[in-house]
Amino acid sequence: MTPFPCYRCGKCCANVHLSVLTASLDRGDGVCRHLDTVTRLCTVYDTRPEICQIELQYTRHYALAYSWEGFVKLNLEICERLPDGNLS
Numbered sequence: 001m002t003p004f005p006c007y008r009c010g011k012c013c014a015n016v017h018l019s020v021l022t023a024s025l026d027r028g029d030g031v032c033r034h035l036d037t038v039t040r041l042c043t044v045y046d047t048r049p050e051i052c053q054i055e056l057q058y059t060r061h062y063a064l065a066y067s068w069e070g071f072v073k074l075n076l077e078i079c080e081r082l083p084d085g086n087l088s
Contacts, residue, residue: 001068004054005076010040014085021051031086040087 014037016022017030027033034044042048050056058071066074 001055001058004072006054007079008040009079010035010037010087011079011082011084013040013042014087015082018082025049029086037087 013032013035015030016025016032022032025032025034031037032042034042034048036043042052054075058066058068062071
């Protein structure tokens with residue numbers, strides 16, 4: 001499995017309030033409390049929550065329903081639709 005092609009745009013981290021699975025990461029304005037909004041990088045990447053580990057989520061929950069390629073394509077399509085949130 002190739003790594004997920006994250007573009008480091010920060011949009012998924014700027015919209016944690018949109019999912020019950022990530023809402024606990026919200027710092028109060030919809031943005032993940034671990035996101036550095038200047039660099040758009042995770043400040044706890046090496047120990048990030050399991051929900052943020054795309055490959056792990058795929059193998060645990062989605063591998064029976066999607067191919068890896070299909071899962072990546074779907075996630076990238078969703079990512080493109082997300083607003084920039086409080087990144088500007």
